Each structure stands twice: as structure tokens, then as C-alpha cells.
Amino acid sequence: MTDRLYLYDTTLRDGQQTQGVQFSSAEKAEIAGMLDQLGVDYIEGGWPGANPTDSDFFASAPTTRATMTAFGMTKRAGRSAENDDVLAAVMDAGTPAVCLVGKTHPFHVREALGITLDENLQNISASVAHLVASGREALFDAEHFFDGYADDPDYALSCLRAALTSGARWIVLCDTNGGTLPAKVGRIVQEVIAAGIPGDRLGIHCHDDTGNAVACTLAAVEAGVRQIQGTLNGLGERCGNASLTTLIPTLLLKEPYRSILRTGVSGEGLGALTRISRRLDEILNRAPLRAAPYVGASAFAHKAGLHASAILKNPATYEHVEPAVVGNARIIPMSNQAGQSNLRARLAEAGIIVERDDPALARILDLVKSREDDGYAYDGAQASFELLALTELGRMKKFFEIDRYRVTVERRKNALGRRITVSEAVVVVRIGDERMLSVSESMDEEGQDRGPVNALSRALAKDLGPYQSHIEDMQLVDFRVRITAGGTDAVTRVIIDSADGQGNRWSTVGVSHNIVDASFEALVDAIRWKLIRDGVTPA
Numbered sequence: 001m002t003d004r005l006y007l008y009d010t011t012l013r014d015g016q017q018t019q020g021v022q023f024s025s026a027e028k029a030e031i032a033g034m035l036d037q038l039g040v041d042y043i044e045g046g047w048p049g050a051n052p053t054d055s056d057f058f059a060s061a062p063t064t065r066a067t068m069t070a071f072g073m074t075k076r077a078g079r080s081a082e083n084d085d086v087l088a089a090v091m092d093a094g095t096p097a098v099c100l101v102g103k104t105h106p107f108h109v110r111e112a113l114g115i116t117l118d119e120n121l122q123n124i125s126a127s128v129a130h131l132v133a134s135g136r137e138a139l140f141d142a143e144h145f146f147d148g149y150a151d152d153p154d155y156a157l158s159c160l161r162a163a164l165t166s167g168a169r170w171i172v173l174c175d176t177n178g179g180t181l182p183a184k185v186g187r188i189v190q191e192v193i194a195a196g197i198p199g200d201r202l203g204i205h206c207h208d209d210t211g212n213a214v215a216c217t218l219a220a221v222e223a224g225v226r227q228i229q230g231t232l233n234g235l236g237e238r239c240g241n242a243s244l245t246t247l248i249p250t251l252l253l254k255e256p257y258r259s260i261l262r263t264g265v266s267g268e269g270l271g272a273l274t275r276i277s278r279r280l281d282e283i284l285n286r287a288p289l290r291a292a293p294y295v296g297a298s299a300f301a302h303k304a305g306l307h308a309s310a311i312l313k314n315p316a317t318y319e320h321v322e323p324a325v326v327g328n329a330r331i332i333p334m335s336n337q338a339g340q341s342n343l344r345a346r347l348a349e350a351g352i353i354v355e356r357d358d359p360a361l362a363r364i365l366d367l368v369k370s371r372e373d374d375g376y377a378y379d380g381a382q383a384s385f386e387l388l389a390l391t392e393l394g395r396m397k398k399f400f401e402i403d404r405y406r407v408t409v410e411r412r413k414n415a416l417g418r419r420i421t422v423s424e425a426v427v428v429v430r431i432g433d434e435r436m437l438s439v440s441e442s443m444d445e446e447g448q449d450r451g452p453v454n455a456l457s458r459a460l461a462k463d464l465g466p467y468q469s470h471i472e473d474m475q476l477v478d479f480r481v482r483i484t485a486g487g488t489d490a491v492t493r494v495i496i497d498s499a500d501g502q503g504n505r506w507s508t509v510g511v512s513h514n515i516v517d518a519s520f521e522a523l524v525d526a527i528r529w530k531l532i533r534d535g536v537t538p539a
């Protein structure tokens, strides 16, 4: 016999309270679609009336299988629930469910609201009763509940009872300031249930201010709550909310949860998790967290030689779950921590087959380790690693040679007297017996200078003669610079991510004392890799 555990997503409300996050209503609609695909039960779409984006979103909210929920606060004192304009705007969204936040900590009732404890109880009861009378499923977010309970358990419980007896379907215990630790959350939830509020009417909403939001949520589930609130990728106010991206696979794949609980997430939904998590980061225009549990690019990356060697024999040796189950993939990167097992696996993935006893393997390994000592990093630059290996194996094709390049950056005033910068690059390449010179400036459509690396990239890609058609769809999509210790000196490492129209994305690395020179090395590698990948024959 399993209990149903309900998943309540607040990415579009608490997630939007993340510093630097501002969804458009179209983005909210897309995220709601992804959440529906994942299989959550409730989607909290925002606070209608609080800002135009949220109002717009609800005005044309997507149809979802999950229950669309509007968020708001309990009515203010001195007016009826029917006459509270903030509550009215929330109700006007017409959602089947409404979640209202209300105070449960006497300190907040007195300090933040400036009303009596009784008035607050009346506000909770009247607001919840108003939702229920309007035919809505009512949820009550018990704000600061854990701090309130520690301070005055009787009053905190009376707030929960006020909501429950007025008809709230769910009473959600919030650790609003995120300072409560898992054992205390578990104990208080047990006491709340013992005080007569059943677990199947209780939810949990944790913040990550001590890095324990997921652990606190699990503690509450073990103590008996049957609804969990969280966000994709752990977005949320301050340090974020409990991450559903971590909680969902944990609940579905780990004991005791998988044996005692059911959720609305199917195996297919779970398999979409990595893609959904990364798409959210794309919408937010931020780099996905590599070390994110389950979905991060490093979550199944086996860098150390001992790990890679065992993984190739049996992946269970160093993996707690199968990566494909959450839509992620195993990688065995190359680095100075690698042995021949990493090396052969990485080469095989790139279609470069090398016999086990080939002496080139040891040479490649030594070269990788000594170049990493100089500042290179191949675990994040697989394409440069492949080129290095091909060269060492004597299989690298010679497409072109760089004769020289030059970059200038000039700051001047334009005809209107405005200060502008202009970057210009000249690149001379030799293809067979032919010498070709390309010049490029780095201006985008708005006439903004995009910098010397962009100018170099454009000049390189401007005219590569017989290879031009293969590099026309290449784009520089990311650029990362790091000052690092190479040998005895500080050097600059540049990693460039490139993409093409066929959906390939690859990373190359360059190292130099000079940032432009390091970038140039990575740019040239990016083009060479693309020509190899396209199976081009040297002219």
C-alpha cells in the first residue's frame, strides 16, 4: 500500500523571487508546459495583480493537467475578504486552486502586520472561507511556521486550525527564513500531526539558507506530510527553495520513499528531467550548475583513472543511479587524473579506435598531463583533446597553417562626438601553396564593438577558401577565461564553446600569457575540429 505524495511547484512564484530572475509571461507559459510534462500536481503561476507579467500570465494561462494555482495573501484587517482589493485580484485569475500566505508567528503578527493575534486568526479564517465559498481548492501557506512554533506552539497551531476548520485542503508548513535544520523539522511535523492535523492535509515549503532545504523536505515527508513544495533547479528567494530537480528523482528512485510513496511523475517525466533543468537555465541565460545532483554535466563524469577503469567494467561501481533514468549521460573526461581507461573510452566516443597496447596511448597520456601542468584543461575541452590525440597518433589532417595574425583595439570619437571602440583583426593563412589574407572588424547589428576575440573569429572564418562551406554555420556560443598557474607562471586559459547548424556543440582550449593569443589557439582548434568532424579532405 503506497501513499500519494503531491508535488507543488512554485518556480513561477517563489522562483521568480530569485534575485536576477524575471520571467516574461511567454516564458512562464513555456515553463508551465515543462512542469506539466514532468508530472507535478500543482503549478503556482504567480501572484495575480501584483505585477503586469503575472496578471498577463493568468489572463491567458495555458491549459495544464496540473492544477493551476494563484498565490496571494490573507485579507488585511479592517475589511472583509470580499472587499479586499489584493485578494480580489487573486480571485479574478479564476484558477481552480488558490494558495494564501498568512502569518503564524506572533512576532510577525505584531511587527509586520501591526494587528492583534485574534485579528490575524480571523483574517486567516475569513480568507480561507472566502476561497472555499467561491468553489476554489484552498491552500494555506503558514509563513514562518517553524520559528513561530518554536516561540509559541499554541498560537502557531491555532493558526493552522483556523485554516483547516475553514476548509483549507492543504496547510503548508513554511520554513520561511530557511534556518531550521532537518531533525527539528521532522520533530515539529510529528508534533503537528499528534496535535490533530493529519499528514495528508499537510505540505512543506523549505528554503535553502543552511543548504538543507532538500533534507528538511525529506524529513517532513518521513514525519508524514503528503505535499511538498519546491522549484526547478532550486530557484527561490535568497538562497532558493527545495529543489524539485533533486527531490523528484530521490523520491522516485531511493528507499524508503520509492516503496511507500506514489507521485504523478512517470518514468518518461523523470527521463525528461535533465532536459527540463537545462532548458530553464537557457531561459534564464545562465550556465547550468555542473555539480547539480542528478542533472548536472558532472553528475556522472568519472574523471579519476581508478573510477574510469572500474566504470568501464561495470558502471554501478561509481554510480548511485543509471544516468539515463534522469535523462543525463555518463562522461569520462580526460585530465591529469586520467589513466589509459579514460583515454581509450574518450577516444572511442570520438570514433578514434586505438588498440589496447598501442604505445601512442602512453604518449598521449603523458602529453595531456604535461600540458595540463602548463595550464590546459582537457576535461572541459574534448575537441582540443581529440585534436591532440589525432596528432600524436599521426592521424591529424593538415588543412591550413596560420602565417600570422594581428589585432588592434582603438578607442576614438565618432562623427557625432560619441566615444566608440573598434576592434580589427587581420589573419593570414596558408592553404597548400596559396596565402590568403582576411580582415574583419567586430561590429554587431547595432554597431557595438564585440571585442578583439570576436574580430579574430570573424577574420578566421571569413575566407578559408575550399573549407568555407564547412565553417559557414559555425558560431561562437560561449567564452570562458581563467587566470591559472601554468608551470611557474600565471597564464590565461580560454575555453571556447562553438556550435553549428547540425546541432553539434564542442569546446576547445587555448593557453598563453596573452588572452588574445590563448583565444586564437582555441578558435583555430574549433575550426580544425569542425573540418575533421565533417570528414573534409585537405586541399
Ligand SMILES: CC(=O)SCCNC(=O)CCNC(=O)[C@H](O)C(C)(C)COP(=O)(O)OP(=O)(O)OC[C@H]1O[C@@H](n2cnc3c(N)ncnc32)[C@H](O)[C@@H]1OP(=O)(O)O
Pocket (backbone or CB within 6 Å): 017, 047, 049, 050, 051, 073, 074, 075, 076, 077, 086, 101, 102, 103, 112, 113, 143, 176, 237
Ligand atoms: C514568504 C513569501 O515569500 S510570501 C510572497 C511574497 N511575495 C511578494 O511580496 C511579491 C509580490 N508582492 C507585491 O508585489 C507587493 O508586495 C504587493 C502588491 C502584494 C503589495 O504591495 P503594497 O501594497 O505596496 O505593500 P508592501 O509590499 O509595501 O507591503 C506589504 C503589505 O502587506 C501586508 N501583509 C504582509 N503579509 C500579509 C498577510 N499575510 N496578510 C495580510 N497582509 C499582509 C504588510 O503588512 C504590508 O502592509 P502595510 O503596507 O499596511 O504595512
Ligand SMILES: CC(=O)C(=O)O
Pocket (backbone or CB within 6 Å): 014, 101, 141, 142, 143, 144, 174, 175, 176, 177, 205, 207
Ligand atoms: C510562502 C513562502 O514562500 C514562504 O513562507 O517562504
